[in-house]
Amino acid sequence: MTENKCNICPRKCNIDRNAKKGYCGETDAVRVARAALHQWEEPCISGTRGSGTVFFSGCNMKCVYCQNRVISEGKVGMQISANRLAEIFCELMNQGAHNINMVTPTHFTVQIIEAIKLSRSKDMNLPIVWNTSGYETTETIEMLKGYVDVYLTDFKYMDSATSKKYSFCPDYPQVAKEALSAMVRQTGKVELDENGIIKKGVVVRHLLLPGHVEESMRVLEYLHSEYGDDVYISIMSQFTPNGHLEKYPEIDRKVTKYEYDKLVNYADDIGIVNAYVQDGSAAKESFIPDFDYTGLL
Numbered sequence: 001m002t003e004n005k006c007n008i009c010p011r012k013c014n015i016d017r018n019a020k021k022g023y024c025g026e027t028d029a030v031r032v033a034r035a036a037l038h039q040w041e042e043p044c045i046s047g048t049r050g051s052g053t054v055f056f057s058g059c060n061m062k063c064v065y066c067q068n069r070v071i072s073e074g075k076v077g078m079q080i081s082a083n084r085l086a087e088i089f090c091e092l093m094n095q096g097a098h099n100i101n102m103v104t105p106t107h108f109t110v111q112i113i114e115a116i117k118l119s120r121s122k123d124m125n126l127p128i129v130w131n132t133s134g135y136e137t138t139e140t141i142e143m144l145k146g147y148v149d150v151y152l153t154d155f156k157y158m159d160s161a162t163s164k165k166y167s168f169c170p171d172y173p174q175v176a177k178e179a180l181s182a183m184v185r186q187t188g189k190v191e192l193d194e195n196g197i198i199k200k201g202v203v204v205r206h207l208l209l210p211g212h213v214e215e216s217m218r219v220l221e222y223l224h225s226e227y228g229d230d231v232y233i234s235i236m237s238q239f240t241p242n243g244h245l246e247k248y249p250e251i252d253r254k255v256t257k258y259e260y261d262k263l264v265n266y267a268d269d270i271g272i273v274n275a276y277v278q279d280g281s282a283a284k285e286s287f288i289p290d291f292d293y294t295g296l297l
Helices: 082-095 105-120 138-143 159-169 172-187 213-227 257-269
Strands: 031-038 049-055 100-103 129-133 149-156 200-206 232-236 274-275
Touching: 049 082, 082 100, 082 105, 105 138, 105 274, 138 172, 159 172, 159 232, 159 257, 172 200, 172 213, 200 213, 213 257, 232 257
Parallel strands: 049 100, 100 129, 129 149, 149 200, 200 232, 232 274
Antiparallel strands: 031 049
16 A cells, blocks of 8 residues: 555555545455354364464455355454454464464455564464465565465466456456465475474465366466475365356356366376365355354454
């Protein structure tokens, strides 16, 4: 942000979020829907005790298939101060969290950095996980240097037509490539502790969309050819129709076992080693937490 004009994400609204909402649907007042231990991240993040996950309201993507639609559209969210956010980080640490996990944080980057500083002054010493759509500017990634230890980032699309249709951002593939490169330069190769919990590095998530196996293969090929074993790749089957896909009937279904197995087999064929895979049970609404302000009061 410069002179109160927000350009923190690639949408570059260039508006004063003190006075009005950006594309993300939020003003500069931090809103959070849930803060709790979360067991459903990748094993190196959730571990045995859970990831200290903070779900922020609003989103700069607006994917038509969003599973967290109620918060991404800003329908749910409690306003909190940077000081309260710092206290929440400490509370999650005291509950035994392996890390502090910011979900959809980009539009609150400045405020989150302030909260991280405050929490460290209160002896919060857990790794910080930046859980993002991958739709980030390299300038924002640079701002996070010294504050973020782990990037848990999506790489959603390789085709600009697909990203335009489902997420209204035809520039997504190029933006995500540049952002991912900046993340890897910043953190280096993945490092785990003696218990297999990530200390630093990048985990890249890719969600297979129904009918899009070939594009997903291109994503995996790109990730592996560019980064090899330096990043971990999470190949996700949990696409869950959200009840709002009437205009997109081609994806208004779950991914089939055949589709997912084909993608996983391709990953194996091209030599991807550091990968997480899911079984069909992941595509259940029960994996979506209740956004009921747990942990905020």
